[in-house]
Amino acid sequence: MPCRTTKELNELVQEAKKYTGKGKVADYIPALAKAHHEELSVAIFHDDGTCVSAGDVKQKLTLQSVSKVLTLALALMDYGEEAVFSKVGYEPTGDPFNSIVKLEFSPSKPLNPMINAGALAVTHMIKGKNEEERFERILTFIQQLAGNSAIGYSAEVAESEYRTSDLNRALCYFMKQHGVIDEDIEELLRVYTKQCAIEMDCLDLARIGCVLAMDGVEPRTNLRLIPASVARLCKTFMVTCGMYNASGEFAVRVGIPAKSGVSGGIMGSVPNRFGIGIFGPALDEKGNSIGGTKLLEIMSAKYNMSMF
Structure with a gap:
């Protein structure tokens, strides 16, 4: 179903x-430097399967x-909460997403799954007999959540990230030394770099956000894709850690589960209402889309989106 463009949403954008x-x-990732900083677009996918968009x-x-x-959802479905959180913690951090500082203070495991160290520990847990099978499981799962089997990944972005991953290598070697991986x-x-390079549009992102908003149920088919307990855990981490070290301010100003990427x-999830997908490549100093964050703040005030 195509998205319907509305004048009101376009004005907010x-x-x-x-x-x-x-x-x-x-x-700092060469392939991402090609983006046009002024771009901003949004799709909102409702629990009845309808969609509105702008940009x-x-x-x-x-x-x-x-x-x-x-x-994280896939690892929790594979292993369960106890096993996953024996390798990664639950706590937010005020440090940048790629910081090694907290690992030095607590070398047994990363603080949470939304920082790079924690995400690498989670990807380490994805089942598969080789790297191709493990990535294919991640990709297939994401295709199912978005309802789009055409979703793939950008080989250019994956290679660009892999070549510039020395800080992530350092995190991995530190965790390997301490038995986390x-x-x-x-x-x-x-x-991990292929996982980060999985490519989609705002509508796909909004559809995934809606599955989480509906506690793991795909609203068009009514199929359960994620157990409710796993979806709730994921949304909790989105609230506490999803916007890097600006998550607290975002919770106050917007008040919905959301996860950003550089x-x-x-991706936003308004519980029991709709999913949101935003693309705005200009980032603030924390690594969040500056236009996208402002758009969500405006939308939250106008549409009473905050869950608090």
Whole structure:
């Protein structure tokens, strides 16, 4: 079903677009530096299967850190809560998403699954006899959540990230030294960078957000894709850790479960109402889409979205 463009939503996007000039694209990953910083688009997928949008919602974006929520769901479905959280913690952090500092203070496991160290520990748990099978399981799961078997990944972005992953390598070697992970580091990084490079549009992102909003049930088919307990855990991490070290302010100003990525994507889930997919590649200093965050703030006030 195509998205319906509305004048009201387009006006909100135009208002939020004024802030994109204050941000910058993620140029530390060379392939992401090509994005146009002024772009901003949004799709909202409702629990009845209808969709509204504004901007170029067919523009492709890579998931980046948004994928952390989805691999967490898959690992929880594979192993259960006790096993997963023996390797990664529950606690938010005030440090940047790629920081090694907290690992040094608590080397037994990363603080939470939404920082890079925690996400790498989670990807390490994805089942499969080799890296191809493990990535294929991640991709297939995401295709099912979005209801789109055409979703793939950007080989260019994956390779660009892999070549510039020295900080993530350091995190992996630190965790391997302390027994959090026990596999070949390069294999893990190849799976992880492909996972981050999975590519979709705002509508796909909104559909996945809606599945989480509905506690794991796909609203068009009424099929349960994620156990309710897993969906609730994922949404809890989205609230406490999903917007990097700006999650507290975001909870106050917007008040919904959301996860951002440095490509400029944001996936939001308004419980029992709708999913949101946003693409705005200009980032603030925390690594969140500056226009996308402002758009969600405006939308939350107008549509009474906050769950608090």
